[in-house]
Amino acid sequence: MNTKLEQYRIFNEAATTLSFSKAAHHLYISQSAVSQAINSLEKELDVKLFIRLSKGVILTPEGEMMHKNIAEALTLISSAENKLTSFKELKSGSLTIGAGDALCEHYLLNYIVHFRKLYPNISLKVVNGTSLETIKMVKNGTIDLAFVNMPLFDEALTIKPCLDVHDIFVTGHQDHHVYSYEEIASQELIMLERLSNSRHYIDHIFSTNGVLLKPAMELGAYALLVLFAKYNLGISCIIKEFSAQELENHEIYELKLAKEIATRQIGYAYLKRKSLSASAMEFIKLLTHPQMGNDNQDDNDL
Structure with missing residues (x-):
């Protein structure tokens, strides 16, 4: 029929x-x-x-x-x-985002606030988790978008970059020495725990240069990395863009490396087999809108 x-x-x-x-x-x-x-x-x-x-x-x-x-x-x-x-028309619907604490605080927060103001009738939720944890949540349908530390590969997902970041080593006092990778590895290092994707990236960079990192402390919270370095408890590996204010205020100081760590990216991920909702697409538009990015810089001085 x-x-x-x-x-x-x-x-x-x-x-x-x-x-x-x-x-x-x-x-x-x-x-x-x-x-x-x-x-x-x-x-x-x-x-x-x-x-x-x-x-x-x-x-x-x-x-x-x-x-x-x-x-x-x-x-x-x-x-x-x-x-x-x-x-x-974004008069109703929902959006659930997954991201780590540092990504939420230092990158996504202004976008989340702006999105909520623009679309108050959208139910917006944020779930905390490491890159690997949020990837699992995307794949089992718990969240719509995962914000992750790249590089990260998964055939079931579309993963696109949205922010360039630089990994640096910092301490609480000025140090004009130019460090080799071997010299950095010999210091009292403070790094994120091994489960984090950003930690995997740094380990890989050093190992490909023949250097094995054995940090004195492994922490689960990004904020503690900055705080511990500030009080000279060791040398922390942090993301420069996420701690621009502390660096500008001379609360922490970047160590110079003989060989700079290559730029990497923050990205968002979603299921290939599932179409993005209108709310998810609009949130991504905010991330890639130049003026919105400038507004964020003015608001938080990041």
């Missing part, structure tokens, strides 16, 4: 008004178009839906049954269309 939805809409209007002429008037089509649609529908269904009278039409028992069910079905379709429109 290949009946068209439009035929059902015409039938429903004619069944509601019990008049082909009124149905035509309400639908802004000709009366002959209504008659043709009804005749075609009756032929396809092989059933009489209306009894034609000189002063209008009445429904057959089959027509009454069809009218009840078609009216309910069209109401559901109309409701779904209205909801879809609301989603597209």
Whole structure:
């Protein structure tokens, strides 16, 4: 059976008004178009839906049954269309983001606040987790977008960069020495725990240069890295962009390396097999909008 939805809409209007002429008037089509649609529908269904009278039409028992069910079905379709429109116009819907503490505080926070102001009717949630943890959440459908430390590869995901970052080593006092990788490795190092993707990146950079890092302390919170370096408890490995204020205020000092660590990127990830919602696409637009990025810098001086 290949009946068209439009035929059902015409039938429903004619069944509601019990008049082909009124149905035509309400639908802004000709009366002959209504008659043709009804005749075609009756032929396809092989059933009489209306009894034609000189002063209008009445429904057959089959027509009454069809009218009840078609009216309910069209109401559901109309409701779904209205909801879809609301989603597209961001009048309703939801967005769940996954990211680590540092990414939330030093990169995403202003975007989250701005998004909430623009779209107050969107239910916005943030879930904390490491890059690997948030990737798992994306894949099991718990969150829509994961913000991760790159490089990261997964065939099930689309992963796109959104921010360049620089990994640096810092301490709480000025030090003009230019350090080799071997010299850095011999210091009292404070680094993120091994589960973090950014830690994997640094370990890989040093190992490819023949140097194995054995930090004195491994921490789970980025803020502690900065704090411990500030109080000269060791040399911390941090992200320069996330601690620009502390560096500018001379609370911590960047150590010079003979060979700078290559720039890496922060990215967002989502399932390839699942289309992004309108709210997720709009959040990504905020990230890539130059003016929004400038506003963030002005707000937090990051």
